[in-house]
Amino acid sequence: MDSSSAILFNYSKASGLLGKAFIGKRTGLLFEKKSLSELWTLLFKSQSPVVSERFLAQQIELEAQKRFINQYIGFLRKWDNPPEILVDQLKLVQLRNIKLIYSALSKKEEELPYIVDLAEFSSLDVSAWPNLELITKNSEFSWCREVADIHNQRKIEYKMDLQFLQSWWNQIQKYHGEEKSVQRKFFIEEFSLKNIIWALRLSVYYDYPKDEIIKNLLYVTERADLKDPVAAPVFEILDKRIDKWSDWEKWKYAGYLNQPQKDGSWKIDPVWFEKQYSIVKERHALRIFHEQSMSNAAFVAWFKIKSFELNCIRRAVESIRLGVANEIS
Secondary structure, X not given: XXXXXXXXXXXXXXXXXXXHOOOHHHXXXXXXOOOHXXXXXXXXXXXXXXXXXXXXXXXXXXXXXXXXXXXXXXXXXXXXXXXXXXXXXXXXXXXHHHHHHHHHHHOOOOOOOOOOOXXXXXXXXXXXXXXXXXXHXXXXXXXXXXXXOHHHHHHHXXXXXXHHHHHHHHHHOOOOHHHHHHHHHHHHHHHHHHHHXXXXXXXXXXXXXXXXXXXXXXXXXXXXXXXXXXXXXXXXXXXOOOOOHHHOOOOOOHHHOOOOOOOOOOOOOHHHHHHHHHHHHHHHHHHXXXXXXXXXXXXXXXXXXXXXXXXXXXHHHHHXXXXXXXXXX
């Protein structure tokens, strides 16, 4: 289809899918289920497979992810030439795929791990398993030809993250007008917050000092500093005490923080922060989807919304398996 016809057709389809999605008020339905089989039936409108709980948990997540990505690829195929801004949304999925492959090889696993099939939108040749050089030969990860020992896995994944982020950032600079504005805003907001959450985790859970946190930050320019759009926000919090509320109460993102206890005690909770931010991000994406219905930005927003739904499904699976409440808000 030509661009205008594809957008019109796809937007109608995307709207219908969101109407059935577990987002907004419907998110709570996920956390009402008491068993994984009930959750399966809610999500897929069929009887759950008769398998172990552990395997069923994996199958729920994999099936939900597969359906989401297949729906999105279905949209892309309606265009004669799908817009790069929309194809780019799959880059994060491809990054996860190569990390899973590399991790499996570093652990000397014999079977190819489950990865998301991106069809013609993947540059990885998974049929070449377990030959890493051939798998990555025609991809942006062609430099990744050998498997280092498991102790260096984090370094390789960090290099992949940086390459992915910087490549996507450079691609955004090629966009024009509203597409560039929307995509740039989504990008900076999403990855600067991911940096903040990562920094909080390193500080709270691993007691990393300031200089070590900086070394682990993602960036899109030459280095992680105050000039970098996704690293700069982290520098605002590096000197704040993680157990002193007064250091944080006037912070730009204070609304996402857990509140002090009745006795005044407090320590920042990275998990709480991440959950609250994800809710705000979903609402922002929903607004973009409805306000810019006849633009590519609507499908970028759709992808973000469905990613949020997938994360909620994962949390629901986890809460059922652990037998604990896991409220979304």
